[in-house]
Amino acid sequence: MKSKVKWLTAFLAFIISLTIGFSFSLHTSYAAKKEPVLKIGMEANYPPYNWTQTTNANGAVPIDGSKEYANGYDVQIAKIIGKKLHRDVVVEKTEWDGLLPALTSGKIDLIIAGMSPTTERRKAINFSNPYRKSTFVVITNRDNKYATAKNLKDFKGAKLTAQQGTLHYDLIKQLPGAKREPAMRSFSAMRESLQSGTIDGYIAEDIEYQSYKRVNNNIVAVNLNKMQGFKVDKNDSITSIGVKKGNTKLLNQVNQVLAGISAKKRDQLMLTAVKQQPQAGNSKKENWFVSIMHNYGGMIARGVGMTLLLALIGTIVGFFIGLLVGIIRTIPTPKSAGKKWGLKIVDWILAVYIEVFRGTPMMVQAAVIYYGIAQLWHLNLNRTLAALVIVSINTGAYLAEVIRGGINATPRGQFEAAQALGMKHSQQMWHIILPQAIKNCLPSITNEFIVNIKDTSVLSIISVSELFFVGTTVASQTFQFFQTYFIISMIYLILTFSITRIFNLIERKLEGPKNYNLMANQIQVEDPKESGFEHEQ
């Protein structure tokens, strides 16, 4: 009993210290907001425009909420703007699809992410004057039969793709007869698909060709702009800086700064970026495992830490939510009408909560909660805190049903025996039913923990740098996709495997021995034969 109490105290202390830690980090982020930092949104995964690196070499800028840095053409442009406006520049690493909501919800000040000001996007946000003009190309392998295409019609039958949510993907429609493969999330994925032969090529800008060529000599670019009949909106062949609608002051400032950067300076910046961008194939003949772990070991370790933190806290908080909901939903119907209706309404609300959070993907919940709260109430949630809240609420919905099932599965006789002793409902639950129900639910709780370790990967949508998000970054920088994801999957396996063992151990500990050892426990007995009954072993 005492050791239980000790454990509980230690555990509570742990939770409290975490909460305090978070409220502090929340505090600092609010404190930082008062200073005029310029928050730039970008993928930091789109070289040479922007990429992630582990040091601040070559004038890189820190990425908010991590120990990594961003660099690239976009970052250099952002630094010039920041300098002119006397504001420090910080990069908010954000998934491509998350950029627009992040801007409209005020999580970032500017989008500088190699983004074209399409008509669609102009409906949601404002764009500055262009800071880069580009040509469109189809990137394909040198020996591919479409490498020599001269006309738009020559792409008949070619399997082409482009990045999800970009104009490039729509451009495929202009190539008659070309097969439009599903859009992909990142350039790294498209490069990988091209190498593995699942696509014939992908549409991108010339700059992607130049950067890819540095790591893969076997590719060619087929220029589309020169082909007859190829139509691109003027807005589409340029890249601009996104500014929130209504923020005319910042827009004017940005345009003013851009006007001061000469075309020559821009080309020079781009060329430097192409040279500095992460390279595949180490010059030293290092083992891939050693090289990945050497360069990105720290980053991966922090990813593991974040994943474990999310899964552990999420499961624990989710467990308490589930416990509370499970208990409330198994309260017997009270006699008085008022209480009866009160309970009914609460029960209904909880049922809705469970249905909603079990019935929608966690990824969607994350996007809705993180961006939705910012947009509706202008509340800027700390990213990690938001992730923790989402995992906890989601886990709570699942575990509420598990625990309700556990309570209902506890034999009727246990309730009756407790009732017959005169225990109140709360006493019955706390001392008799819940300890048994929770013990019976333990396998399901383990299950939920393991699911959480893996499923927190969907939180990359709100750019939480957990293990999978880190893996994506490493893969896109090393171009060693198989190797990186192999390492990541191994780490996941080790995590889930060891957690399963630990929980099995706890379960066995709780179960206790099957047989009672009379000899070991009879010290207190003066004369065991006194009772006169035969004892079964």
Add this chain to the structure above:
Amino acid sequence: MSNNNEHILQVKNLQKTYGGHKVLRDISFDINKGEAITIIGPSGGGKSTLLRCINLLEEPTDGEILFHNNNILDSKYDRNKYRSKVGMVFQQFNLFNNKNVLQNCMVGQELVLGRSKEEAEKIAIENLKKVGMEPFIKAKPQQLSGGQQQRVAIARAISMDPEVLLFDEPTSALDPEMVGEVLATMSKLAKTGLTMVIVTHEMGFARDVSDQVIFMSDGVITEQGTPQQIFQNPQEEKTQKFLRNFRNSEL
């Protein structure tokens, strides 16, 4: 076995209906202090339901149950306090699976009676000694045989110092060789003057230990009397027929 006719419990016109089915039709009887009452009769006659109604595990449909002349069915009546004074021993033992033998006998004392841990432990060990289960105080219920579990359940019930102890077929779920140890424990208890109401199929026990025997069938009390009256000289045909089945084998 003093028979000073001090009523502890009075059951008056008790009725219990499940759906349209009347399980208890109109039951009235008194329980006097220090008496051991056995309730016998064919299965499905409402014996267990009657006992469960007395402890309010089932809600009676109609009638009154007076405990020291107060109606426990009154909405203002403190049911938990009543239950702590009327113990129950179940057919399936229902020991708390998450607690060991000693804790099983302590938890009610501490939570309901507000006794200190030391006092509760002392009383629990005393009572475990009475039922011969003291060597097993650290054992979990699933490590014990049925007979042992039932003896612990009895110790748990008497640790609450109940005014009345109800037994719901306490030996029916036991292997035959374990019935004896439980019945012996109960006989010992009856001799201490504890008020007991026992639903049982052990006719020998009913005849030898009880002060009063109630014969129930079809939801009514068919016949009631001393063991001598019921077993030697039953008046009703149903009682005679029922007892005939036992006479040769047991009595």
